[in-house]
Amino acid sequence: MPAQSPAVSVIMPVLNEERHLRNSVRHILEQEYDGEMEVVIALGPSTDRTDEIAAELVTETADSARARVQTVPNPTGRTPAALNAAIKASKHPVVVRVDGHGMLSPNYIATAVRLLEETGAQNVGGIMHAEGENDWERAVAAAMTSKIGVGNAAFHTGGEAGPAETVYLGVFRRAALEQQGGYNEEFIRAQDWELNFRIREAGGQIWFSPELRVQYRPRPSVRALAKQYKDYGRWRHVVARFHSGSINLRYLAPPVAVSANALGLVVGLALTPWALIVPGGYLAAIVAGSIPAGRGLPLKARLQIPLALATMHMSWGVGFLTSPRSLARKVIASRRPAVQQTA
Known part of the structure; x- marks a missing residue:
């Protein structure tokens, strides 16, 4: 680590995060990093104790020489608006995005700053390492880190370092964020x-x-998992319409599974039971796939992995299939051209 590490702004969009916010901020404040830091929390209209906890964090760090916490309002509750508000309120040359339920590894910021320098990248990111605190969450975590659950997505399952289309969260050069005008809200x-x-x-x-x-x-x-993955599927179809070259077989698998299972059930019940082979085969596949995914977990967690997998697949597929063209047209109309770097 160089003697003069760049100062870092950590931005956090939060909404109804009373369960994890304090622990998430603790993982930021305890980073093994010798540069100056600030934490900017953008507060959506939460209905739990999130705002109260954030206010406590502001008070507790007011006299800190290590890093101070501040808050900014995000009345819309929308994630991109929260991120833009936090970026605007922050000041340092490196911007680290953290969600209110994310826990940074101890050397996350130091490693990211080093990678920015070594690679010359504008944004670096890594693995979204899902970990549960109860049997259901452990089952979901196993599904989210298995190839049968999320395909070959490197930020879920790991992979070799290198250039990527996108990364989880991200550690940015502020200049790149300001050049592009931040997030498209x-x-x-x-x-x-x-x-x-x-x-x-x-x-x-x-x-x-x-x-x-x-x-x-x-x-x-x-x-909650079904809503999350339905939203993922809905917005992935928007992205596919926004940029036609971005779709691949991994993204098409869930909507194909939904369509095939629905057709198999209808035909199987109305015409011939042979058609039930399709949904039966899908069920057998996720049960079989859950066995390696659940190694080392308690029995109750292992038994819930097929439900987690089916919820993820079917909700994502339904969201993709029902994503309205009107939403894509609205987003396409807001398209921002990339701003080229000036010499």
């Missing part, structure tokens, strides 16, 4: 992908490294 989801797309269009590099790990807390219920 029409992208309620997939805003990371869209911003990284503009950075790449402008000639910048996005860099993935498995050295960077963020502990992620999964959604605490089937309903």
Whole structure:
């Protein structure tokens, strides 16, 4: 680490994060980093104790020489608006995005700053390492870190360091964020992908490294997980319409599975039971796939992995299939051209 490490701004969009916010901020404040830091929390309209906890953190760090916490309002509750508000309120040359339920590994910031310097990238990111605190969350974490659950996505399952289309969260050069005008606030989801797309269009590099790990807390219920993945699928279809070259077989697998299973059930019940082979085969596949995914977990967690997998696949697929063209047209109309770097 060089003698003069660059100062870092950590930005956090939060909404209803009373369960994890204090622990997430603790992981930031305890970073093994010798540069100056600040933490800017953008507060959405939470209905739990998130605002109260954030206010306590501001008071507790007011006299800190290590890093101070400040807050900014985000009345819309939208993630990209929160990120832009926090960027505007922050000041340092390196900007680290952290979510309110993410826990940074101890050397995350130091490693990211080193990688920015070594690679010349505009944004670096790593692995979204899902870890649960109860049996259901452990089941979801196993599903989210398995190839049967998320395919070959490097930021879920790991992979070799190198250039990437997008990364989880991200550690940015402020100059790149300001050059592109921040996040496009029409992208309620997939805003990371869209911003990284503009950075790449402008000639910048996005860099993935498995050295960077963020502990992620999964959604605490089937309903919450289903909503999360339905939103993912809905907005991935928006991205596909926004940029036609961005779709691949991994993204098409869930909507194909939803369509095939639905057709198999209808035909099987109405015409011939042979058609039930399709949904039966899918069920057998996720049960078989859950066995290696659940190694080392308690029995109750292992038994819930097939439910987590089916919830993720089916919700993502339904979201993709039902994503309205009107939403894509609205987002496309807000398209921001990539701003090229000036000489």
